[in-house]
Amino acid sequence: MEDSLLSSSSMAKRPKPPSSPHLLPDSDHFTMDALLSSFLSLSDSPSIHTSFDRLIQSTDSDSDQNHLIQRALHLGSLLLEAANRSARRCSSSHNAVVWPLSPDLTIKVFSMLDTQSVCYAAATCSFFQKCAMDPLCFANIDLATLVPKVNNAVVSTMIHRAGVALKSIKLGVLPPIPAPPFFSSQPLVYSIRNSNDASGFSWNDKRSRQGRESSILTRSCLNSLSGNGGAPGAHLRRLHLYNIERMDNTALLASLSACPSLLDLEIVGLHVELRHTLESVSKHCPLIERLVFESSKTGRDDGLKYPTCNEFVLNCPNITTLALKGFKLHDYKARMLVKGLRKLKHIDLSTSYSFTGAFLNFIPIKELLEQRPDFCLVAEFPKGSYFDVEQLTESDVSLSLSSGSHSSSHTAYHSVFMNTSDGSYNSDHGSGNEDSIESSFIIYEENSD
């Protein structure tokens, strides 16, 4: 081995080294291995540096020096690449020891993670990345964020990854408050104008971003549901959409038509009309059990027609939970919904208006409560409303009335809910009587604008 080292250094000392380097023939593995082995067993940096310097200095011509330097750089980088490759292989083996779970078991763990955690796991190591690509990890796509962060491409990719395993999608921009309980009159509608989030996302920003189409969600964000013969949408059970400014009636209809198995639909702050949505749901989602619809234009959507209600009631018999918040809703339509949806147990009409509560008089409350125990209605009725308090108390219903505390220029509203509690009649006004009531529904007082 020393001989070969000496001979190579003596080569360098020759006055004119050949212009093309003396390359070892490919078949000479032994020599190559031996050379590499002895190079690697050299003692550390000072000797390599000084040896290379001597080599350069003993070379006469500039071009030969340059040539040697280029060779050193090239071979150096080849060696570095080979070493990195081996280092990665060692790391992979090490990872297999510290994480002994099989791919199936790892996928099982990942399928219990939220979407962002899956992305982080995928970026951790190559084994995790492989596992995180499995459709099961994207069965529940949760892309609802506090500020606009996600664009169409991300949604498409994930829907595509999930394929037929897709079960639920949550998408859009959440308001900067913790998730409210079901019965809350706090509007979930996120308005650019009243957002105070730290990113200083102002109206002007929004306008300047419109040029960059790709950075936010647009109306075609759910197009992938219909792709691939509608396979991804076919098994979708839950769809929650929050404040997607650009979603419109047509796009929503297209998405709903791709989701025949939908059980749970929540739409908050979208610029879509209640009537169109209910029509789509009636037409395409007969299995639906939970529908929450909160208007983006509180007070201005009055397009809900009787035939729409009727169709809805007929085609969607499985509804157990219904929330229509922020709409103009007449008494007879409310009555139809309460009476006609036979499995309806929770109905939330808070911040909806234009009904007086008279509809309650026409529903046989006692029967209703017998058929549907734990029935709960949340609504706001104007003061001096017309419903018959006696009928309610007679049927052993716990009834709480509270009047709005800050009336300012608005009419004070009563909040009412009824359920089948122990039958104790609460005469407590306005205070939190949660203790005496079995269910955990909270009484609140609110004036809607």
Added chain:
Amino acid sequence: MSKKMLTFMSKDKQQFTIEEEFAVQSVTIRNMVEEDCASSVIPLPNVHSETLTLVIEYLNKQASVAENDLKKFVDEKQISTLLDLAKAASYLDIKGLMDLACEKLADLIKDMTVEELREIFQIENDFTPEEEQALRAEFPWAFEV
């Protein structure tokens, strides 16, 4: 009436006994019992005695303890223990234990960044710089601070 006992032998040759009625929560064991291969000592070469102790503890507890209390079984366990438990539960096909261990692992993984994951689980980065860059570029929203 004496209860039928089974004997397991761990990877490191330690023996453990357990009542058959508890042992058969493991589908693997149940199959062996049904096929009559469970008379003498059952070797479990994939399971270390430390893990097997815990598995047997779970199997014995499972019959008597309420589900909520059973969840505490995986609390305050080291990560390596949880991993071994998940693996053993999978090998022995004990659904309840497997679900518990996996859920606990998922809880640990949730809300951790990439760097934290590597630190906690002692995982090394085996991506090329290009691969890592491509991954972060695929879902930039997730990696935005």
